[in-house]
Amino acid sequence: MSEQEPAMAAGGKGPLLTASKLSVTFTVGAAFGARIRKENFLLRAVDGVDLEIQRGEALAVVGESGSGKSTLARALTGIAPVTAGEMIFDGRKLAARRRGRDRRRIQMVFQDPYSSLNPRLTVGSMLSELLKVHKVVPRSEVESFSRELLSLVGLSDEALTAYPRQFSGGQRQRVAIARALALRPDLLIADEPVSALDVSVQATILNLLRDLRAELGLTLMLISHNLAVVRHLCDRVAVMYLGRIVEVAPTEELFSNPQHPYTQALLAAIPTLEPGSLDEEPAITGDPPSPLNIPSGCRFRTRCPLAEQICHDQDPELRAGPASAGHRAACHFAFAAAGAAAPAGGAGQD
Amino acid sequence: MTAAVSPGGASAGPMLQVRDLHVRIATRRGTVRAVDGVSFEVPRGEALGLVGESGSGKSMTLRSILGVLPPEASVTAGQIVLDGQDLVPLGQNELNRIRGPKMSMIFQEPMSALNPVMRVGAQIAEGPMLHQGLSRGKAAERALDLMRRVGIPHPERRMRSYPHEFSGGMRQRVMIAIALSCEPEVILCDEPTTALDVTIQDQILRLLARLCRESGVSLIFVTHDLPVVAQICQQVAVMYGGRLAECGPVRDVLHDPRHPYTLGLVRSAPDFDNVRESLVPIPGAPPSLITPPDGCRFHPRCKFAEEDCQVIEPPMRPLPGGRATACLHYERTIESLEAERAGQSLTAAEDAS
Numbered sequence: 001m002s003e004q005e006p007a008m009a010a011g012g013k014g015p016l017l018t019a020s021k022l023s024v025t026f027t028v029g030a031a032f033g034a035r036i037r038k039e040n041f042l043l044r045a046v047d048g049v050d051l052e053i054q055r056g057e058a059l060a061v062v063g064e065s066g067s068g069k070s071t072l073a074r075a076l077t078g079i080a081p082v083t084a085g086e087m088i089f090d091g092r093k094l095a096a097r098r099r100g101r102d103r104r105r106i107q108m109v110f111q112d113p114y115s116s117l118n119p120r121l122t123v124g125s126m127l128s129e130l131l132k133v134h135k136v137v138p139r140s141e142v143e144s145f146s147r148e149l150l151s152l153v154g155l156s157d158e159a160l161t162a163y164p165r166q167f168s169g170g171q172r173q174r175v176a177i178a179r180a181l182a183l184r185p186d187l188l189i190a191d192e193p194v195s196a197l198d199v200s201v202q203a204t205i206l207n208l209l210r211d212l213r214a215e216l217g218l219t220l221m222l223i224s225h226n227l228a229v230v231r232h233l234c235d236r237v238a239v240m241y242l243g244r245i246v247e248v249a250p251t252e253e254l255f256s257n258p259q260h261p262y263t264q265a266l267l268a269a270i271p272t273l274e275p276g277s278l279d280e281e282p283a284i285t286g287d288p289p290s291p292l293n294i295p296s297g298c299r300f301r302t303r304c305p306l307a308e309q310i311c312h313d314q315d316p317e318l319r320a321g322p323a324s325a326g327h328r329a330a331c332h333f334a335f336a337a338a339g340a341a342a343p344a345g346g347a348g349q350d
Numbered sequence: 351m352t353a354a355v356s357p358g359g360a361s362a363g364p365m366l367q368v369r370d371l372h373v374r375i376a377t378r379r380g381t382v383r384a385v386d387g388v389s390f391e392v393p394r395g396e397a398l399g400l401v402g403e404s405g406s407g408k409s410m411t412l413r414s415i416l417g418v419l420p421p422e423a424s425v426t427a428g429q430i431v432l433d434g435q436d437l438v439p440l441g442q443n444e445l446n447r448i449r450g451p452k453m454s455m456i457f458q459e460p461m462s463a464l465n466p467v468m469r470v471g472a473q474i475a476e477g478p479m480l481h482q483g484l485s486r487g488k489a490a491e492r493a494l495d496l497m498r499r500v501g502i503p504h505p506e507r508r509m510r511s512y513p514h515e516f517s518g519g520m521r522q523r524v525m526i527a528i529a530l531s532c533e534p535e536v537i538l539c540d541e542p543t544t545a546l547d548v549t550i551q552d553q554i555l556r557l558l559a560r561l562c563r564e565s566g567v568s569l570i571f572v573t574h575d576l577p578v579v580a581q582i583c584q585q586v587a588v589m590y591g592g593r594l595a596e597c598g599p600v601r602d603v604l605h606d607p608r609h610p611y612t613l614g615l616v617r618s619a620p621d622f623d624n625v626r627e628s629l630v631p632i633p634g635a636p637p638s639l640i641t642p643p644d645g646c647r648f649h650p651r652c653k654f655a656e657e658d659c660q661v662i663e664p665p666m667r668p669l670p671g672g673r674a675t676a677c678l679h680y681e682r683t684i685e686s687l688e689a690e691r692a693g694q695s696l697t698a699a700e701d702a703s
Contacts, residue, residue, distance in 0.1 A: 064547035065518075168635055198403040199574055203618035203631035210628070225548065228620040232629065269552035271577035272623045273604050273616070278559035278581060284549045287517040 013091055015052040016187060016219050017076065017106075022049045022085035023243075024068070024075050028292065043291050045071040047243030048085070050318060053187065058213060058220040060230040060251070062266070063240035066291060069223045072240070073189045076221070077108045090186065104134050107185035111192040113172035117164040123150070123175050124160035130182050149178045152215075153208060170201035177208065181216075191223040206233060227270055231255060236326075239263050242291055242299045245318060247334075249327035259321065259329040262300050298332070306333055363434070364391035365568040366415070366453075366536050371428035373410050373419065380640040384410040384423065386592040389666070392536065392585070397562060397569035399579035399600060401615070402589035405636050408572045411589070412538050414438075415570070416455055417445045433535065450481045454529040458541040460521035464513040470524045471497075471509030477531040496527040500557060519550035523557070530561065539571045543578060555582050576619055580604055588612050591637045591647035594666060598673030606687065608675040610652045613683050646678065654682035 024046040046068045053059050063069045074080035076087065078098045087094040094102055110116035118126060127146040131137055137145045143160075150159050153174040164172055173193060180188055190209065194202040210233055213220055224230050230237055231251060238248040239262065247260040258264045268283035286303045289295055298316050301307040310332050321327045321335040329335065373385035385407040392398045402408045413419050415430050417437065430437040432452060437445065454477075457463035465473055474496055475489035484492065490509070497505035500523040513521055522542060529537050539558070543551040559582055562569060571583055579586055580600055587597040588611065596609035607613040614632040634651040637643050643650055649659040656679060664676045677683065 064549065198636075199576075199615060200403060200618045200632040203620075203629035206620065207629055207631065226620075227548075228622040231622060232620040265549060269549045270622050271552075271555070271575070271581045273577055273580045273621055274623060275580050275601055278556045280556075282549070282553045282556050285553065287519055287550065288547075 060234035068243040107180035259334040399583035
C-alpha cells in the first residue's frame with residue numbers, strides 16, 4: 001500500500017489526474033460597489049494549485065477552513081467553475097463542460113449525509129436512476145447491481161425500498177458512498193466524509209473506505225481537517241493554505257519531517273490523548289488572512305515565525321527536497337539543513 | 351493530578367456537585383429520559399470533562415446546571431449544588447442573580463450566542479453593570495481589560511466592533527471575556543472549540559488553561575473530542591445513554607478504561623500518535639431514550655455482556671484512585687487491555703529480533 005514514487009510510474013500510463021496552475025475565483029458582492037470602495041471583490045479560493053494524483057493511491061488534502069480544499073475538490077469533480085489552469089485526466093485534457101463519461105469517472109462523497117441525499121427518492125430509485133442515465137449496466141441488471149452495491153457498503157437489501165430519513169447518519173453516508181460507486185468511478189473524492197458523524201460511527205466509515213480501496217483498487221482523494229484520520233487512511237498528504245498547496249509528501253514523511261512552518265504548526269496544534277502541557281505559547285498565533293486579500297510574496301508570512309524580507313518579496317515555489325522528489329514544500333527555508341527550520345515557540349505575537 | 355489550593359473559598363468542599371440528576375423531555379412519541387441518575391462533582395479550580403456522543407445527555411446535563419432547559423424538558427429529580435446551594439428549586443429571578451457572578455457559559459457557536467446588533471465592548475460590559483453595579487465608565491474599563499486578557503489585539507478599537515467583524519476564533523475570545531466578566535467560580539463550556547480550526551482550537555485551549563490557572567475558576571467542559579479533554583481537563587466523566595459510564599482522573603480513564611464503552615470510544619477514534627492497522631468501531635447504535643434497554647444501557651453493544659447485564663442496572667462502583675465505573679464486569683476490560691498490551695509487546699519483541 002505504499003506508493004512512493006510520484007514520477008511516471010512504469011506500469012501505468014502516468015498519473016491518473018494532473019492539475020496544473022488550477023485556479024477558482026469567485027466574485028463577492030457587487031463588482032461596482034467594491035470598485036467604489038476600492039476593495040477587492042475577487043475571492044481566490046483556489047490560487048494556482050499543482051497536483052498529481054497517482055493511480056491507486058489515497059491522497060489527503062488537509063487545511064483549515066477557508067484554505068480552499070473543498071473548492072479544489074469541487075473543481076476536480078467539475079461542479080465548481082475553473083477560472084484558470086487545466087486538468088489532465090487519464091492522459092486527456094478535461095473540457096470545461098464535461099461529457100458523460102468524464103463526469104462518471106470522478107465521483108464525490110459529500111460531508112453532510114443529511115443534505116446530500118434526495119429525501120423524496122428511495123435508495124433503490126436513486127441508484128436505478130443513476131444506472132439507467134449513465135447506462136452502467138443493462139436495464140435488466142439494474143436491480144441486481146443495486147443490491148451488489150449495497151452489500152459492498154454493508155447495507156442489506158431492505159435499504160432499496162427505504163427513504164434516506166429512515167437511516168442513521170452513518171448509514172446515510174454508506175448510501176452516499178454506494179451512490180458514488182454506482183458509476184464505477186476511477187477517482188473517488190471524499191470531502192470530510194466523517195466529520196458530521198459520531199466518533200464510534202466514524203470508525204466504521206473509515207474502515208469501509210479502507211476496505212473499498214483494497215477491494216476495488218480505487219483511487220481516493222480525501223479532504224479532511226483531521227490529521228489523525230488522514231494518518232490512518234492515506235499514502236500521501238497535501239497541505240493547503242489560502243488556496244495554494246504549501247507542502248506535499250508521503251504521509252509518514254510529512255508527519256516525521258515537516259518542512260513548511262505551517263505544517264509544523266499544524267502538527268503541533270493537534271491535541272493527543274497524551275495529556276500535554278498547555279503552559280507554552282501556541283505554535284502559531286493569529287488568524288489566517290482573508291482569501292479576498294492574500295498577502296504578497298509567501299502567503300503564510302503574516303503568521304510565520306521564520307518570515308524575512310525574501311518572504312515578503314518572493315512567492316516561494318513548490319520545490320522538491322534533495323532527499324526524495326516526493327517531498328515538496330513551498331518555503332524559502334525548506335530543506336535548508338536537517339532540523340534548522342524548526343520554529344522556536346511563538347515568535348510572532350499578534 | 352495537582353492539588354489546587356482553593357482560592358479563598360469559604361467551604362472546602364467541591365465547587366459544584368450534581369447528585370442523582372434526572373431530566374425528562376416530553377415529546378409526541380413519548381417521554382425521553384435524557385438524563386437518568388447522573389452524579390458527579392467538580393473540585394475547586396479543576397476542569398471536568400463531560401464526554402459522550404450525541405444523545406448521551408451531556409448537553410442536557412449542562413443546560414440543567416445553568417437552568418436553561420428547553421420548555422419541554424424539566425429536572426424531575428436530583429440536586430445541583432453550587433457552593434453549598436441547591437439550584438434546582440430556584441426560580442428564574444434567583445437564578446439570574448447566580449448566573450454571571452457565580453457561573454457562566456461558553457457556547458459552541460459564538461456567532462449565534464452573541465448579540466449581532468450590539469458592539470462587543472457593550473456586550474462584555476453588560477454583566478458587570480447589571481450584577482456588580484459598576485458605572486458605565488468602570489464597566490467599559492473592565493471590558494477593555496478583559497479583552498486584553500483574552501488576547502484580542504487593539505482592544506480600544508475592537509471594543510466598538512460588531513460580532514460579524516470578528517473571525518471565529520476572535521468571537522470565541524469575546525465569549526470567553528463575557529463569561530469571565532463577572533468573575534464567576536464555574537464556567538460551563540459546551541463544545542467551545544468544535545467549530546474552530548485546529549490551530550485556533552489550540553490557541554483557545556491554551557487561553558482557557560491559562561485563565562483557569564490564574565483565576566482558580568472551575569470548568570465543566572462538554573465535548574465528544576477525547577484528545578481535547580486529555581489536554582485541558584484533570585477529571586473526566588463519560589456519559590452513555592443518559593447515564594454515567596465511568597469517571598475519574600483523565601489520564602487513568604483514557605489510558606486504562608474500566609468500562610467497555612470508554613474502551614470502545616478510545617479504540618474507535620483515530621489517535622494521531624498511535625496509528626493502528628484498523629479502527630475498532632463500536633457495533634450497533636446508541637439506545638433510544640424513550641424505551642431504554644433494561645439493565646445496563648450499553649449491554650446490546652457490549653462484547654463483554656453477560657446475562658446479568660440484561661437485568662441488573664449497574665450502580666456506580668467506586669474503584670481505587672478516585673475512580674468509579676458503572677460496569678458489572680469491569681475486570682473484563684482490564685483483561686482485554688492486558689491481553690492487548692501483551693500482544694503488542696510480543697510483536698514489538700518480534701520486530702526487534
